[in-house]
Amino acid sequence: MTVVACTFGAPAASGETEELLTVARKLSASRETALRWLVAGPAPRPQLEELATAYGITTIDHIDDPELEAVAPDASVEALAQYCASRPPATLLLSQTFDTRLVAPRLAGRLNATVMMNALDLEVAGDALLVTASAYGGDTRAVYELPGDRPHVIAIMPNATTPEPPPDAAAGAAPVIEDVAVDLSAVEERIRLVERNAEEGPRLEDAQIIVSGGRGLGSAGNFALVEELAEALGGLAAASRPIVDDGWADSARQIGLTGKIARPALYIAAGISGASQHMAGCAAAKTIVAINSDPDAPIFRYARYGVVGDCVELLGELTRALR
Amino acid sequence: MRIVVCAKEVLDPDAVNTYAVAGRLEIGEDGRSITQAAIPRLMNAYDEQAIEAALRIRDAGVDCTIHVVSAGADQADVLKQGAAMGADEIASITVDASSLDHHGAARLLATYVEHVGGADLVLCGRQASDDDQGVVPALMGEALDMPVVTIARAVEVTSGAVRVTRVTPDAEEIVEADLPAIVTISNELGQPRYPTTAGRIAARRKQATALSPEDLGLSSDDLQPRAVLTKQFVPSVQGNCEFLTGETPAQLAASLIERLRADQVLP
Ligand SMILES: Cc1cc2nc3c(=O)[nH]c(=O)nc-3n(C[C@H](O)[C@H](O)[C@H](O)COP(=O)(O)OP(=O)(O)OC[C@H]3O[C@@H](n4cnc5c(N)ncnc54)[C@H](O)[C@@H]3O)c2cc1C
Numbered sequence: 001m002t003v004v005a006c007t008f009g010a011p012a013a014s015g016e017t018e019e020l021l022t023v024a025r026k027l028s029a030s031r032e033t034a035l036r037w038l039v040a041g042p043a044p045r046p047q048l049e050e051l052a053t054a055y056g057i058t059t060i061d062h063i064d065d066p067e068l069e070a071v072a073p074d075a076s077v078e079a080l081a082q083y084c085a086s087r088p089p090a091t092l093l094l095s096q097t098f099d100t101r102l103v104a105p106r107l108a109g110r111l112n113a114t115v116m117m118n119a120l121d122l123e124v125a126g127d128a129l130l131v132t133a134s135a136y137g138g139d140t141r142a143v144y145e146l147p148g149d150r151p152h153v154i155a156i157m158p159n160a161t162t163p164e165p166p167p168d169a170a171a172g173a174a175p176v177i178e179d180v181a182v183d184l185s186a187v188e189e190r191i192r193l194v195e196r197n198a199e200e201g202p203r204l205e206d207a208q209i210i211v212s213g214g215r216g217l218g219s220a221g222n223f224a225l226v227e228e229l230a231e232a233l234g235g236l237a238a239a240s241r242p243i244v245d246d247g248w249a250d251s252a253r254q255i256g257l258t259g260k261i262a263r264p265a266l267y268i269a270a271g272i273s274g275a276s277q278h279m280a281g282c283a284a285a286k287t288i289v290a291i292n293s294d295p296d297a298p299i300f301r302y303a304r305y306g307v308v309g310d311c312v313e314l315l316g317e318l319t320r321a322l323r
Numbered sequence: 324m325r326i327v328v329c330a331k332e333v334l335d336p337d338a339v340n341t342y343a344v345a346g347r348l349e350i351g352e353d354g355r356s357i358t359q360a361a362i363p364r365l366m367n368a369y370d371e372q373a374i375e376a377a378l379r380i381r382d383a384g385v386d387c388t389i390h391v392v393s394a395g396a397d398q399a400d401v402l403k404q405g406a407a408m409g410a411d412e413i414a415s416i417t418v419d420a421s422s423l424d425h426h427g428a429a430r431l432l433a434t435y436v437e438h439v440g441g442a443d444l445v446l447c448g449r450q451a452s453d454d455d456q457g458v459v460p461a462l463m464g465e466a467l468d469m470p471v472v473t474i475a476r477a478v479e480v481t482s483g484a485v486r487v488t489r490v491t492p493d494a495e496e497i498v499e500a501d502l503p504a505i506v507t508i509s510n511e512l513g514q515p516r517y518p519t520t521a522g523r524i525a526a527r528r529k530q531a532t533a534l535s536p537e538d539l540g541l542s543s544d545d546l547q548p549r550a551v552l553t554k555q556f557v558p559s560v561q562g563n564c565e566f567l568t569g570e571t572p573a574q575l576a577a578s579l580i581e582r583l584r585a586d587q588v589l590p
């Protein structure tokens with residue numbers, strides 16, 4: 001019974017694949033079972049080989065099916081279900097994304113497997129698996145015991161693991177890539193795309209510098225101060241959920257549990273209290289700067305530098321000083 | 324047509340956050356449940372918005388019956404709120420919430436849908452704010468063989484299909500699926516309506532249908548948890564914040580920029 005790390009298409013630049021492979025390798029080592037990396041959809045093989053070599057993975061199963069080129073939940077679930085029928089894994093791990101939030105539980109339903117999302121840590125306990133998952137938006141950690149009598153489908157939280165290639169792996173042999181064929185001819189996607197307005201420009205997930213505003217900005221118009229400082233720093237503007245809900249900022253800007261999960265080098269939070277659900281989207285930032293008028297605001301627990309004061313004034317001053 | 328809305332009762336996440344931040348969140352003797360009596364129980368906010376989505380479909384002129392169903396130990400308040408907002412039918416499935424996992428909840432709710440003769444549309448919240456799993460709707464989708472459209476900000480029913488506007492990580496899109504279908508609702512839907520006095524009075528008279536797993540033909544074996552919560556704790560946050568000082572905002576700004584440059588965070 002193997003551990004399978006499953007990714008879709010070309011490995012993302014944001015490092016989720018490296019994190020996933022790290023978790024998967026540790027699990028297979030403590031279980032003393034085989035590890036396979038399943039890649040669903042077309043992906044450049046040299047890139048797969050390079051990553052596999054670095055992470056000590058000897059077998060890649062590749063479903064190089066053009067049907068899986070674009071995100072297609074029905075085809076993805078069917079392809080993975082066929083794969084699992086032919087090579088039953090004990091545990092199938094995925095990175096948690098917008099798409100796997102649907103694909104993982106549906107696959108589990110299809111396989112009659114146990115599903116667990118928001119996983120931060122895995123530990124082997126005899127036949128069972130202990131999964132530490134984030135709950136209450138990050139306020140608590142819940143540890144679930146998953147008995148070993150059925151397969152597990154587990155989604156790993158992005159940004160929670162430090163990618164760790166095994167020290168000796170780079171010298172290892174090139175991985176074997178096995179082509180896995182699936183038959184998707186009977187699949188008809190039940191969700192049809194009617195209209196799509198792709199978001200233009202750089203993504204918050206990839207940004208090195210983010211300036212983010214919250215309810216402490218006081219008014220919709222003051223979000224412009226966040227945008228101006230972001231521009232002066234060559235970064236992106238972002239927002240907490242309440243000001244998205246109130247229409248001060250576009251919903252694509254939302255950081256947090258139910259928004260974007262970012263890992264910038266610098267995150268400047270202006271007028272944001274630091275609720276766990278917000279921090280779920282930015283706590284992995286290397287340096288957090290908090291500007292808040294309340295010295296007891298929780299955000300200061302996460303911050304490297306804190307400024308107690310009016311964020312409206314400070315945002316303006318920072319922009320002026322940088323220009 | 325029949326719309327079934329699934330609504331879960333949760334501990335108020337804001338109160339949990341407040342206690343957790345203050346380092347005063349109490350975990351009970353079992354080591355896994357939050358026992359603080361001072362934390363109110365509420366309807367999961369996304370589920371309130373799911374009821375709102377159903378009511379907006381009715382307001383748009385679609386002829387429909389709206390059911391609100393909740394599985395747990397004591398769902399009276401959640402159901403009363405659903406009725407006060409405007410649900411036609413309310414139903415509770417009484418189970419010991421502490422031994423109910425997501426697979427069990429999905430099984431109960433999917434069986435309820437079959438029990439009432441099927442649904443054209445099932446509306447859920449995108450996730451429950453206690454466990455944040457967001458898996459019950461997808462598990463129901465597999466059990467009922469219905470498509471699942473996630474994270475809706477607007478839902479419209481047209482002849483035989485549901486049209487959903489939603490925000491994905493890289494786009495805003497409109498998608499469509501034939502009915503029957505399951506849709507999960509996100510906060511972008513907007514504020515749920517506040518029950519009117521008339522709605523509240525009518526709700527007081529509305530009887531909830533009380534169901535047990537046995538009434539739905541399910542045994543305790545069927546509901547045997549596959550993921551058992553064994554422990555819950557508050558993660559520690561290591562604070563090392565350096566507070567900057569200055570007489571004026573300009574001085575504070577200058578001192579912050581200086582620090583960030585010294586750390587090579589800024590060029
Ligand atoms: C299931 C669930 C999911 C959620 N998902 C998200 C999510 O993805 N993202 C998210 O952000 N939130 C999310 N939330 C909401 C979250 O719990 C908080 O309510 C939210 O993050 C608070 O936003 P805020 O910090 O802007 O507002 P508040 O909490 O109101 O904080 C405003 C802060 O501004 C400070 N302030 C006031 N005036 C000034 C001033 N002039 N200058 C400086 N500071 C000032 C105040 O001291 C306060 O700390 C979620 C909640 C739930 C239950």
Ligand SMILES: Nc1ncnc2c1ncn2[C@@H]1O[C@H](COP(=O)(O)O)[C@@H](O)[C@H]1O
Pocket residue numbers: 329330331332367369370373392393394395425428432446447448449450451452454455456457458459460
């Ligand atoms: N016990 C329950 N009773 C009614 N609905 C539920 C229950 N558990 C989950 N749901 C529904 O499923 C959604 C997702 O829940 P979860 O998968 O637990 O995050 C919720 O927003 C509800 O709509």
